[in-house]
Amino acid sequence: MDVLFITSVAVVVADPPLSRKLFIEALGLPLQGEGNGYYSSGSVPGSKHFGLWPLSQAAEACFGTTQWPADRVVPQASIEFEVADAEAVTAAGAELQRLGFQLVHQARTEPWDQTVARLLTADGLIVGISYAPSLHDSPDDQHPG
Secondary structure: OOOOEEEEEEEEEOOHHHHHHHHHHHOOOOOEEOOOOOEEEOOOOOOOOEEEEEHHHHHHHHHOOOOOOOOOOOOOEEEEEEOOOHHHHHHHHHHHHHOOOOEEEEEEEOOOOOEEEEEEOOOOEEEEEEEOHHHOOOHHHOOOO
């Protein structure tokens, strides 16, 4: 697998209003609401995407339900690693499975055109292998080497 860059980092939040108070009001991050409770920005220095991801939305993305499964560790954060294309997401998911990691879902294309496969670590980190076409606009995004 050839990781090009970190696609995104999102804090998975159980109390979205309190988290917005910290990250937007107190820290002054330029996060914008997307109308569904998710707040994010592509303008936080050092990050292509930083977000506040409601737990209910993380559950929907991973398991297809708004309730996080009681038999799974509750995530605290999500990190996604970018690969070259959608086919590389599928290959990376298969590689992770061969190495003994259980995916919460195989590679799939989300409504916003990102292809992603995800796993959940024992520590409560959602790890995604991703291809987001919108993040490949610049030659600076290419892997250095």
